[in-house]
Amino acid sequence: MNGILLNIKNAFLRVFYQKTISIVVIVSIAIGMIFPLSAFAMANDIIENIKVTKFTDTDSTIILEYFSSFAKKEIMDQRMKFLTDIDQYGYFSYYKGVVSWKGQDMAGSVAGATLSYFELENYTLMEGKMFNREQEEKGMKVCLLRKDGVLWQKGVRVGDIVKINGTGFKVIGMIRDPKIYGELIAPYNSLNIFLENNPSPIQYKALLHTKRPVKIDELRAKIKANAKINLLSVMPAAKGQKIFFDSAGKVMIQNLLLGFFVLLFGIISFIFIIAGKVAEEEYSIGVKMAIGASKNTVFFELFIQSVLLIMTSIILDLLCFPIIQNKISQLGFMLDWKVVLIMIGIGFVLAFAVSGIIFQILIRKKAVCELLKGGSC
Amino acid sequence: MIKMENISKVYNSGVVETKALEQVSFEIKKGEFVAVIGRSGCGKSTLLNILGGMDTATEGSYLFDDICVNQLRGSSLAQFRNKKIGFVFQGFYLVAEMSAEENVALPLGYAKVGKKERKQRALELLKAVGLEEKAKNRPFELSGGEQQRVAIARAIANEPSVLLADEPTGNLDEENSKMVMELLQDLHKKGLTIIMVTHDMELAKKAERIIQIKDGKIIKDE
Numbered sequence: 134m135n136g137i138l139l140n141i142k143n144a145f146l147r148v149f150y151q152k153t154i155s156i157v158v159i160v161s162i163a164i165g166m167i168f169p170l171s172a173f174a175m176a177n178d179i180i181e182n183i184k185v186t187k188f189t190d191t192d193s194t195i196i197l198e199y200f201s202s203f204a205k206k207e208i209m210d211q212r213m214k215f216l217t218d219i220d221q222y223g224y225f226s227y228y229k230g231v232v233s234w235k236g237q238d239m240a241g242s243v244a245g246a247t248l249s250y251f252e253l254e255n256y257t258l259m260e261g262k263m264f265n266r267e268q269e270e271k272g273m274k275v276c277l278l279r280k281d282g283v284l285w286q287k288g289v290r291v292g293d294i295v296k297i298n299g300t301g302f303k304v305i306g307m308i309r310d311p312k313i314y315g316e317l318i319a320p321y322n323s324l325n326i327f328l329e330n331n332p333s334p335i336q337y338k339a340l341l342h343t344k345r346p347v348k349i350d351e352l353r354a355k356i357k358a359n360a361k362i363n364l365l366s367v368m369p370a371a372k373g374q375k376i377f378f379d380s381a382g383k384v385m386i387q388n389l390l391l392g393f394f395v396l397l398f399g400i401i402s403f404i405f406i407i408a409g410k411v412a413e414e415e416y417s418i419g420v421k422m423a424i425g426a427s428k429n430t431v432f433f434e435l436f437i438q439s440v441l442l443i444m445t446s447i448i449l450d451l452l453c454f455p456i457i458q459n460k461i462s463q464l465g466f467m468l469d470w471k472v473v474l475i476m477i478g479i480g481f482v483l484a485f486a487v488s489g490i491i492f493q494i495l496i497r498k499k500a501v502c503e504l505l506k507g508g509s510c
Numbered sequence: 511m512i513k514m515e516n517i518s519k520v521y522n523s524g525v526v527e528t529k530a531l532e533q534v535s536f537e538i539k540k541g542e543f544v545a546v547i548g549r550s551g552c553g554k555s556t557l558l559n560i561l562g563g564m565d566t567a568t569e570g571s572y573l574f575d576d577i578c579v580n581q582l583r584g585s586s587l588a589q590f591r592n593k594k595i596g597f598v599f600q601g602f603y604l605v606a607e608m609s610a611e612e613n614v615a616l617p618l619g620y621a622k623v624g625k626k627e628r629k630q631r632a633l634e635l636l637k638a639v640g641l642e643e644k645a646k647n648r649p650f651e652l653s654g655g656e657q658q659r660v661a662i663a664r665a666i667a668n669e670p671s672v673l674l675a676d677e678p679t680g681n682l683d684e685e686n687s688k689m690v691m692e693l694l695q696d697l698h699k700k701g702l703t704i705i706m707v708t709h710d711m712e713l714a715k716k717a718e719r720i721i722q723i724k725d726g727k728i729i730k731d732e
Contacts, residue, residue: 150607425592425620501564
């Protein structure tokens with residue numbers, strides 16, 4: 134034990150003594166390892182995601198922003214067609230319009246929502262009642278008020294009639310905190326009036342309930358095919374589940390390949406640098422052997438030096454990861470302990486391989502006096 | 511103590527074959543102070559390397575206290591160098607990243623001596639060579655003479671049977687040379703066997719026996 138501690142101390146002394154070389158090696162290896170590190174992190178995310186979606190339901194919130202102002206019913210149908218590709222659960226639409234009551238007009242916002250949407254979003258019915266399925270399916274002109282909305286503040290109450298773009302809607306209930314924008318919320322189909330007459334932008338939000346990973350890339354392609362839809366944004370799932378990216382697999386392979394080559398470059402530089410360092414200080418190894426270090430001891434010290442350098446590179450990578458990952462990918466994958474453990478394992482294997490190669494080439498076959506004199510005895 | 515019989519060493523570069531030693535035989539008794547002299551390239555350093563287990567003879571037999579050194583390999587050869595031999599080199603060969611104390615303690619560490627004892631012994635040895643106050647200094651902070659004294663302290667750390675000195679004063683000025691030679695003579699007086707390679711006849715005269723080598727052969731042993 135004493136001997137091992139001494140070897141470790143000696144290895145540390147060597148690394149710190151050669152500060153400049155050590156820093157170059159550490160940075161070189163850190164750059165090399167960041168790509169496989171990213172690829173592993175991404176692979177881990179995908180595996181985790183598949184695990185989640187295999188055994189549990191997932192909800193994802195997809196927002197289709199800004200249906201263009203000339204939106205008509207056909208777009209609505211297209212949106213519906215697009216959404217039925219996944220197991221849709223609930224959705225709502227959001228409009229800007231003129232809301233009138235008791236002779237007053239105001240530019241307000243109105244939301245249309247399905248009942249299923251309310252089943253997913255928490256809300257509290259403060260007064261009156263929620264609209265029912267018949268009202269939703271028939272598109273009846275009823276609506277709910279938000280307690281914190283302007284209309285409520287201005288004295289509109291349950292039972293009143295409010296006009297939206299000139300069409301009357303009866304207030305049947307008052308809710309609190311439904312996580313829906315708008316002064317009032319009507320059944321989804323009741324607001325087709327906006328699709329026909331309203332020239333202002335409309336935002337749709339679909340709350341999706343899926344039993345498989347949401348394939349964002351497929352969705353993007355479909356949306357892209359519809360020129361009237363400007364933007365699709367996908368938010369993280371409401372209950373913390375993950376979203377599946379088809380392109381992640383490709384990026385992962387790209388990262389692995391890139392990582393392999395950069396790492397290979399890093400290792401070769403590492404070997405050259407360490408080999409240069411060893412050659413430069415062959416005499417130092419020779420001295421240690423002359424005074425009693427065995428070749429195994431020298432190998433062990435080299436191994437510890439390599440471990441120290443590679444582990445410092447990994448720590449550097451982990452510290453820089455949040456910055457670097459944004460440069461490599463926008464996919465938002467995360468590091469977790471499994472990825473870190475894999476990298477540490479790889480680090481040890483690398484350290485063993487590198488010190489083994491150096492030992493084999495530079496030390497093993499030389500007599501002590503050759504090491505001492507840096508050439509023939 | 512040391513018995514060499516018909517030792518030869520041939521270096522083969524693949525193109526040229528060089529005979530560094532040819533049929534060298536001699537014995538050295540415990541407590542002797544032997545100087546090996548000869549011109550540069552005559553084979554005296556090769557002989558010292560073989561004596562110290564740092565190189566192997568191409569043929570011949572080398573016995574050290576009944577140990578057949580040319581049959582030792584790997585860790586047993588490392589142990590032989592660690593316990594039986596002390597080295598002092600012309601270029602000092604201290605480990606640059608270690609302090610004087612750590613350099614002296616290093617062979618003790620390879621001999622698996624405990625940390626506390628290593629430190630204590632290293633300080634005692636540094637005191638013996640007059641460098642107690644420079645224990646924490648690293649080699650580049652020491653003069654040539656001081657470095658060589660540290661090297662001597664390190665060489666005797668494990669109380670070896672033989673001290674091998676290869677041109678120990680070759681890189682030193684007159685004053686430091688004198689100091690180093692006095693140290694070696696003190697060690698000899700305490701019973702240590704010393705074999706010193708030198709091309710300086712004046713230094714050789716301080717030994718009690720001189721072996722002269724020419725073209726890899728012993729031409730004089732007196």
